[in-house]
Amino acid sequence: MAATEGNSMNLGLTAAREAKKDEFYTQYVDIQKEVEAYLEFDPDTFRDKVVYCNCDDPFESNFFKYFAANFNRLGLRRLITTSYDGSSIAGGQITFDEYTAGNDQREKPKAVCVEIEEVTDLDGDGAVGIQDVQLFLERNPHSHRPLEGGGDFRSEECVQLLRQADIVVTNPPFSLFHEFIALLTENEKKFLVIGNTNAITYQGIFPLVQANQLWLGCTNFNVGMFFELPDSWEKYHHIDEKTGKKIGRVSTSCWYTNLDHGRRHQPLSLMTMADNLKFSRNLSGKVSYDRYDNFDAIEVGTYKEIPSDYDGMMGVPVTFLDKFNPDQFEILGYEKTVELRTKVYPTQVQIDSSGRQSNVSKLNDGAAIKLACPPPSKTYYVVNGEFYVQQYKRIFIRHRNLVIAGKIN
Numbered sequence: 001m002a003a004t005e006g007n008s009m010n011l012g013l014t015a016a017r018e019a020k021k022d023e024f025y026t027q028y029v030d031i032q033k034e035v036e037a038y039l040e041f042d043p044d045t046f047r048d049k050v051v052y053c054n055c056d057d058p059f060e061s062n063f064f065k066y067f068a069a070n071f072n073r074l075g076l077r078r079l080i081t082t083s084y085d086g087s088s089i090a091g092g093q094i095t096f097d098e099y100t101a102g103n104d105q106r107e108k109p110k111a112v113c114v115e116i117e118e119v120t121d122l123d124g125d126g127a128v129g130i131q132d133v134q135l136f137l138e139r140n141p142h143s144h145r146p147l148e149g150g151g152d153f154r155s156e157e158c159v160q161l162l163r164q165a166d167i168v169v170t171n172p173p174f175s176l177f178h179e180f181i182a183l184l185t186e187n188e189k190k191f192l193v194i195g196n197t198n199a200i201t202y203q204g205i206f207p208l209v210q211a212n213q214l215w216l217g218c219t220n221f222n223v224g225m226f227f228e229l230p231d232s233w234e235k236y237h238h239i240d241e242k243t244g245k246k247i248g249r250v251s252t253s254c255w256y257t258n259l260d261h262g263r264r265h266q267p268l269s270l271m272t273m274a275d276n277l278k279f280s281r282n283l284s285g286k287v288s289y290d291r292y293d294n295f296d297a298i299e300v301g302t303y304k305e306i307p308s309d310y311d312g313m314m315g316v317p318v319t320f321l322d323k324f325n326p327d328q329f330e331i332l333g334y335e336k337t338v339e340l341r342t343k344v345y346p347t348q349v350q351i352d353s354s355g356r357q358s359n360v361s362k363l364n365d366g367a368a369i370k371l372a373c374p375p376p377s378k379t380y381y382v383v384n385g386e387f388y389v390q391q392y393k394r395i396f397i398r399h400r401n402l403v404i405a406g407k408i409n
Contacts, residue, residue, distance in 0.1 A: 025229075026227060027225075027227065030225060037218035049077060050080065051167050056083065063169055068133040069133070078115060080115050080165065081113070081114045084150055112151070113145055113147050159187075162189065168191040168192070172195070174196045181195075182204060185208065195253075197253065200318050201393060210332075215258070216256065218261050221254045221255070222322060227248055228245045233248070265326075268328060277289075292315060294343040295315065295341060296340075297340075299391060306320075311398065313396050315395070332398060334393075334396060348382060348383045350362060350381055362381070363381045363383065366393070367394045368390050370388055372387070374387050
């Protein structure tokens with residue numbers, strides 16, 4: 001098996017997706033694992049629903065394969081898939097001669113819409129699977145048709161299909177994620193999609209998180225995801241032994257959804273502030289939690305150190321959202337929420353770990369902690385002779401219905 005270094009692999013894949021030079025296909029097992037988690041919470045999540053995969057090449061998309069092969073088990077009413085002009089991969093398990101031009105030196109296919117409303121055992125093997133879908137499409141030409149508008153999810157054709165759908169499930173272009181989610185929310189659609197982890201704090205995404213209109217999915221958060229690559233892609237992580245396909249890893253990938261699932265209602269088991277200060281390794285030697293200098297909140301470095309008995313505002317890492325229970329906590333804002341900020345700093349001197357100095361205004365971009373002396377081997381800021389460090393991407397939360405000394409907060 002050939003492999004490349006993880007960091008270069010991740011950067012290469014992300015850059016290519018954003019430049020829209022290539023397609024990277026979500027693995028079937030990842031789709032299956034994520035969807036099954038919703039069925040555990042509610043077996044009827046997809047029953048009698050129209051599912052639309054609006055960024056998926058039906059020639060190769062594992063989203064299409066999964067929902068087509070499980071059409072009856074999920075109880076779907078209809079499955080719609082649309083591709084776009086110039087899709088870089090074609091001619092996989094499902095082929096339409098009128099949209100492709102042979103196996104060698106073939107022209108890139110035109111955008112196509114595929115719709116199915118039933119899947120039966122057409123090949124007589126006693127089971128329903130992707131081969132039955134192939135036969136159905138061959139025998140029902142009306143089920144697939146070219147798209148005049150190129151297949152862009154923003155085109156009028158695709159928006160009209162979107163309006164017919166109940167749930168959108170796909171892997172949209174990362175560079176268009178904000179625009180993609182805006183289109184779904186504008187049309188009040190349920191969705192289960194893959195996006196960049198950093199999108200959590202996008203200006204158009206975080207308000208949805210805060211309003212409990214969008215949350216993280218069930219699997220793969222903070223561990224990255226592996227994608228199938230085109231054969232022409234030279235850098236890859238490994239080759240799948242079963243399929244022979246090149247596989248690449250994108251570390252900043254996760255699921256986003258507004259479909260409910262049981263994991264987001266599991267309460268965190270927490271210790272008191274005193275016990276955390278006594279037993280937490282990260283808080284060792286401290287007599288109290290650090291407080292931010294520019295937000296009225298305490299610093300909580302990991303979800304495990306959220307005190308069970310503190311009723312004020314707390315700053316937690318973005319990774320907390322994987323544990324966020326809307327019944328237990330409320331989200332008040334994040335580091336860019338101007339209304340929560342209590343101080344604005346003048347120009348600062350930034351001193352990096354190598355001792356290099358520069359005048360900046362970066363301290364106003366996040367949550368700052370004042371120090372008694374400069375920290376060793378760490379970037380810090382100097383303002384009027386005082387020393388500060390900045391915490392990376394903090395979300396501000398507080399407990400809901402916290403009971404302290406018999407009083408409900």
